[in-house]
Amino acid sequence: MMEARAGITFVTGGARSGKSAYAVELGKRSGRPVFYLATAEPIDDEMRTRIARHQAERPAEWRTIEEPLELARRVNEDVEPGATVIVDCITVWLGNVLEHHAPETTMDAANACAVNEVERLARVAADHKLSLIAISNEVGSGIVPADPLTRGYRDLLGEVNQRLAAMAETVVLLVSGIPVDLRSMSMKREVTR
Numbered sequence: 001m002m003e004a005r006a007g008i009t010f011v012t013g014g015a016r017s018g019k020s021a022y023a024v025e026l027g028k029r030s031g032r033p034v035f036y037l038a039t040a041e042p043i044d045d046e047m048r049t050r051i052a053r054h055q056a057e058r059p060a061e062w063r064t065i066e067e068p069l070e071l072a073r074r075v076n077e078d079v080e081p082g083a084t085v086i087v088d089c090i091t092v093w094l095g096n097v098l099e100h101h102a103p104e105t106t107m108d109a110a111n112a113c114a115v116n117e118v119e120r121l122a123r124v125a126a127d128h129k130l131s132l133i134a135i136s137n138e139v140g141s142g143i144v145p146a147d148p149l150t151r152g153y154r155d156l157l158g159e160v161n162q163r164l165a166a167m168a169e170t171v172v173l174l175v176s177g178i179p180v181d182l183r184s185m186s187m188k189r190e191v192t193r
Contacts, residue, residue: 008122009133010164013174014141022172022179023086023133024058030084030131034062037075037085039093041068054088068096072120081128090118090136090164094157098149107152114160122167136161138173 009026011019027034036058042048055064067074071087079085087093097114118134125132140158145151165171171182 006129006131007170008125008164008168009131009170009172010161010168011133011135011172011174012138012161012165014138017174018177018179019135019137019174020054020088021057021177022174023088023135026133027062027084027086028059032082032084032131033080034059034084034086035075035079036062036064037071037087038064038066039068039071039087039089039096041096068093069100070117072117072124075121075130075132076124076128079128079130082130083128084131084133085125087121087132087134090134090160091139091157094153094160098153098156107156110152111156111159114156115163118160118163119167122164134164134168136164 009023011023011026013019027036038051038054040047040051040054042051058064063078065074065078071093075085094114097117098110101110101113121132121134124130136157138161139154145154165182169183173180173182
């Protein structure tokens with residue numbers, strides 16, 4: 001298990017790969033106050049069950065901020081400098097962005113909105129010397145979706161994930177509960193060339 005540090009740790013992987021549990025463990029080890037930024041909205045019974053499971057997995061003394069859209073604003077307003085912030089998760093947040101902006105916006109406008117928001121979030125994290133742990137799903141490795149909206153979502157999430165990974169000091173891929181440090185693997189490969 002790696003340690004959460006000041007800066008961005010980007011945690012990605014497939015569904016039910018252990019991303020949230022890994023991020024919670026990083027938060028516990030951070031030695032800082034922890035704020036849990038939950039992006040899910042309890043829109044149906046299945047989502048309410050998921051939310052309850054995540055709530056039960058994190059320490060009661062952590063402060064939970066429920067925010068489906070304005071991540072940077074909420075972190076800026078509600079998180080003390082030097083804290084650890086776990087954003088769970090970017091995948092659900094992006095779905096919220098598309099749902100709240102559709103149909104009056106284009107996919108290009110949604111892309112600009114999403115990329116701008118994660119860049120603002122990164123600036124707030126740097127300004128407040130936060131340890132930001134951003135969780136997202138890796139959705140582009142499977143079947144090509146049949147409809148344009150789902151393909152657009154998949155592509156946009158890939159773009160957002162790339163931006164977060166580029167800004168992150170640490171990038172971890174969870175595979176069947178096993179964390180793989182992608183940043184250190186990338187460096188090793190460059191050194192051996």
